[in-house]
Amino acid sequence: MRHTLLPFTLSLAVLLAANVLAQDQVQIQFQVDPLEAQTGSEAVFTVLTVSQILSMTWLYQGVTLGLWSGGAPTINPVAQFQGRVTISATQLRIGGAQLRDAGEYTVEVTPIATTGLSPNSRSIQLSVFDAVQGVSLTVPLVAVETRNVSLQCTWTAGTDLTVQWGRDGAAVATDSRVTISGGSLVFNPARRSDSGDYSCTVSNPVSVQSETRTLTVFYGPDNPVLTKDVPKDCVGDGDVEVGQTARLTCTSDSLPAAQFSWQRDGRPVSAGQPESGVLSVQTFSTDESARYVCIATNRVTGDTSEQGTLLTIVDVCLSVGEVVGIVIGSLLLLLIIALLIWLIVFLVRRRRRERRRERDTVYVPKNDREPRPIAHMAPQQREAPIQNTPHGLGTQTQPVINGASQPRQGGSAPVAFSPAQHNPSNLTQAALTEHTERAKTFQNRKQQTQAALLQPGPQARAPAVGTQQAPIPPPVIPLAQFQTLPKKHAQHRSPIRGPEPPRPPVNIPVAQRPHGHHRPHATVPAHHHHQPGRGHVHVSPHRHANGHGNPAHFTHPRQQQAHRERPR
Incomplete structure (x- = not known):
């Protein structure tokens, strides 16, 4: 009998198991997965599933914490969670979470049979963290350029922490010079550009805290820049003129601001305001020319730098504008001198031409009876010696100009011809009339004079070929008649131009x-x-x-x- 029931029981169990496997499992989800909690706070597990629940059992790493069945919870006493576990229809609450509470929690859900669903289970991970506390950022009081500078970030509490560095709101980029190790930010070496506001942020999944500090990198002094302020820029090697004041200004990039001192040819020189970097030099002689050196000092870094310049004092200082003015004035003066020379040469040449014209022109005074034009006289007719008089006047001879009344000069006397005496140098009245009529066609006086000189009278024409005329002897007057002639003042006779015409x-x-x-x-x-x-x-x-x-x-x-x- 027993052997007959045993196969029947086995067959029934197999049928029941096959029926269960043939049903769908109930769906289980957690509202938050994974779950993170801060120590001391409450960790809440919330299950999302069907409402027709027969029972729901909670386990911690295989240990049953309790169950919900028939609308009431059943808590299993576990020493670790003593008095801190609360179970409801869909939740498990663990109060005062501790770091050791972290781990895997499992829920088993059994639905009512009428749902046609089979039981199911699901696990979730709980993480518990200590909150970040006591974050502090430390920067060096004196950070000097070209030296190593390290920033330290510390905290008093917190687990599973992450440290982030920022500068002026942006993350700090690391390279071979800038490195981050835990809570340390190292500059090797520091630069003046590394100055700024730095922040250290410490965080974990449940808390975050940060601290900000300002880093100042001191530097300098850099190589000073020395400038000379003088009343005017001298052309040449000079800097300032004697009696003027030169102002030397020294500047240097430094943090903090550099302090300046001066030296003159290696000896200290006192300045009114050392920090201003300005030195005023009053010049009295050219012997004060010297080399001035500016020394810049940084009282924080302890570094120094210097720059020198040569101040040359001269007796005369000409600016570019003055030199240009002198050059322009010299050019104008040379131009004026050249114009004056040209004018003088022009006037001298014109005067020479006038004198040459006067020398070539013979002025003939008027006759008592009729006007006589200018006559051209041959060289042998202009001057003839006076022959010895038969009255015994001696052997002296005097030059006589035919046809002209000439003042007495050097023992000579003018000789007048009578109208009846033959004078070959005089033009006849007919020639004068002919010349006057022809002069009406002349355009200027020069043409008229040339025509008169080139037109000979009938008596001045050359004798016929083969005829010979005896030379006409010069006129002779008695000495008594010569002495009765009215005397006149001697007239100047030029050796070149001849006698000057009498003044009117x-x-x-x-x-x-x-x-x-x-x-x-x-x-x-x-x-x-x-x-x-x-x-x-x-x-x-x-x-x-x-x-x-x-x-x-x-x-x-x-x-x-x-x-x-x-x-x-």
């Missing part, structure tokens, strides 16, 4: 002239007319009554003006 008399009105000295005026020929614009000058034939051969008066205003402006 003062124009005295006829009514104011002395009585008894007027001669009747010669009658001007009817055919001798004034031709304005043709270079022909009308000359009145009347002369002074003294009869000394002075030039005639000019009655026309234009003739008087031309007479005054003629060469003297």
Whole structure:
């Protein structure tokens, strides 16, 4: 009988197991997975599953903590969780979480049979952390450039911590010079650019805390920059003129600000304000030229640097503008001198031309009876010796200019020809009339004069071929007649130009002239007319009554003006 029931029981158990395997398992989820909790706080496990629950059992690493069944919890006393476990329909609460509470928790859910679902289980991991506390950041009080600088971040509590470094709100980038090790930030070496606000942030999954400090990297002094402030920039090697004040300014990049001291040729020089880096030098002589050295000192780093310059004092200091002005003035002066030289040369040459023209022109004074134009005289006719007189006047000879009244000079006397005497140098009245008529066609005075010189009269023409004429002897006057001639002041005779023409008399009105000295005026020929614009000058034939051969008066205003402006 027993052997008959045994196969039947086995068959029933297999059928029941197959029926259970054929059903679906109930779905189980946790609201938070994994679960993290801070020590001292409550760890809450919340299950999301079906509402028709027959029982729900909680286990910690295989140890049953309790179950929920029939609407009431059943707590299994476990020494570790004594008095800290609470179970509800869907939750397990562990109060005052401790670090040792961390681990794996499992829940087993058995649904009601009417749901057609089979039981199921699910595990979750609990992590418990100590909160971060007491974070502190330490920076060195004196961080010097080119030296190693280390920042330290510390904390008093916290587990599973992470340390992060930041500068001015951005993460610190590491390289071969900047390294991070735990709570240390090291600069090897430090630079002035590393100055800034640094922060250390310590955190874990349940807490975070940070601290910020300012790092100041001291540096310098750098190589000083020395400048010279002078009243004006001298051209050349000079810096400042004697009597002026030179100002030397020394600057250097340094933190903190550098202090400055001065030396003159190696000897200390006191300055009014050492920290300002300004030295005023009052110059009194060129002997004060020297080399000035500026020394910059950083009282924190203890480093020093220096820079020197040579201050040259000169007697005369000319700026660029003054030199340019002098050059321009010199050029203008040279230009003026060149213009003056050119003007002088021009005037000298013009004067020479005028003198040459005067030397080539013969001035013939007017005759008592009729006006005579300028006559061209041959060289043999201009000067002829006076032959010995038959009255025994001696053997002296005097030069005589034919056809002209010449003042007495050096024992010579003017010789006048009578109208009846033959004078080959005089032009005939017919030649004068012909010349006057032809002069009307001249355009200027020069053409008229040249025509008069080149036009010979009938008596001046060359003799016929084969005829010989005896030379005309020079005129001779008795000594008694010569002594009765009126005397005149000696006139200057130039060795080059010959005798100068006599100066015109003062124009005295006829009514104011002395009585008894007027001669009747010669009658001007009817055919001798004034031709304005043709270079022909009308000359009145009347002369002074003294009869000394002075030039005639000019009655026309234009003739008087031309007479005054003629060469003297």
